[in-house]
Amino acid sequence: xxxxTQSQPEMSVQEAETxxxxxxxxxxxxNYYLFWYKQPPSxxxxxxxxxxxxxxxxxxxxxxxxxxxxxxKSFSLxxxxxxxxxxxxxxxxxxxxxxxxxxxxxxxLSVIP
Amino acid sequence: xxxxxQHPSWVICKSGTSVKIECRSLDFQATTMFWYRQFPKQSLMxxxxxxxxSKATYEQGVEKDKFLINHASLTLSTLTxxxxxxxxxxFYICSALDPPGPYEQYFxxxxxxxVT
Numbered sequence: 001x002x003x004x005t006q007s008q009p010e011m012s013v014q015e016a017e018t019x020x021x022x023x024x025x026x027x028x029x030x031n032y033y034l035f036w037y038k039q040p041p042s043x044x045x046x047x048x049x050x051x052x053x054x055x056x057x058x059x060x061x062x063x064x065x066x067x068x069x070x071x072x073k074s075f076s077l078x079x080x081x082x083x084x085x086x087x088x089x090x091x092x093x094x095x096x097x098x099x100x101x102x103x104x105x106x107x108x109l110s111v112i113p
Numbered sequence: 114x115x116x117x118x119q120h121p122s123w124v125i126c127k128s129g130t131s132v133k134i135e136c137r138s139l140d141f142q143a144t145t146m147f148w149y150r151q152f153p154k155q156s157l158m159x160x161x162x163x164x165x166x167s168k169a170t171y172e173q174g175v176e177k178d179k180f181l182i183n184h185a186s187l188t189l190s191t192l193t194x195x196x197x198x199x200x201x202x203x204f205y206i207c208s209a210l211d212p213p214g215p216y217e218q219y220f221x222x223x224x225x226x227x228v229t
Contacts, residue, residue, distance in 0.1 A: 033216050033217070035217065043151075045157075045206065045208070045220035091156060095216035095217070103156045103157050103159075104156065105156045106156050
C-alpha cells in the first residue's frame with residue numbers, strides 16, 4: 001500500500017524560532033504532487049504549500065518552505081519565524097492523477113509564546 | 114480561490130434517524146468530490162469518492178448502505194448517514210477537485226455529527 005509517514009506526532013517551538021516537520025512517502029508514480037495542509041483548532045483544512053514532483057526547485061510560501069528530496073521520497077516542511085497562529089495539526093499529503101490523495105497521520109505543532 | 118461549503122456545520126440526531134450533509138463548490142464546478150471522516154486527534158480517513166452523474170466509489174470497510182452519497186450536480190454532493198448510531202458520531206469533511214488544477218483538494222469546513 002502506498003503510504004505517507006510523519007514520524008513526529010507532536011512538536012513544539014518557541015515563537016519566532018524555526019521548526020522542521022518531517023514527511024516521507026511511498027509512490028510508484030513519476031508524476032505526482034505533494035502538499036502540506038494545516039488544520040487549526042477550527043478544523044478547517046488550509047493549504048500551506050504545494051510541490052510538483054517534476055520540479056527540482058523547492059517550493060516556498062512566505063515563512064514556509066519545503067525540502068523535497070525526490071530520490072529519498074522525503075518532503076519536509078520548514079516554518080520560519082513561528083507565530084502563535086501556526087499552532088495546528090499539519091498533514092503531509094501525496095496526490096497523483098485525478099484520484100484520491102494519501103494523508104499522513106499528522107504532526108501536532110504547538111507554538112509557545 | 115476555490116471555496117467549498119458544508120451544511121450543517123453541526124448536527125445532533127437521535128439514534129435510528131437519518132441525517133443529510135451537503136457539500137457545495139461555490140465558485141467552480143467539481144466533477145469529483147471526496148468525503149472524509151475524522152476522529153479526534155487523528156488524520157482524515159477517506160470514506161468515498163463522489164463523481165458527478167455516477168455512483169460513488171467507497172473505500173474498503175465503508176458501508177455503502179449506511180453512508181449514501183449522491184453527486185447530482187457539478188456543485189453539490191450529499192452524504193446521508195442512514196439509521197445513525199452513536200458510533201457514527203464524528204467529524205465529516207468534504208473536499209472537491211477543481212480541474213485542471215494540480216490535484217489540489219479544496220476542503221469544506223466540516224460537519225460535526227453527534228448521535229444520541
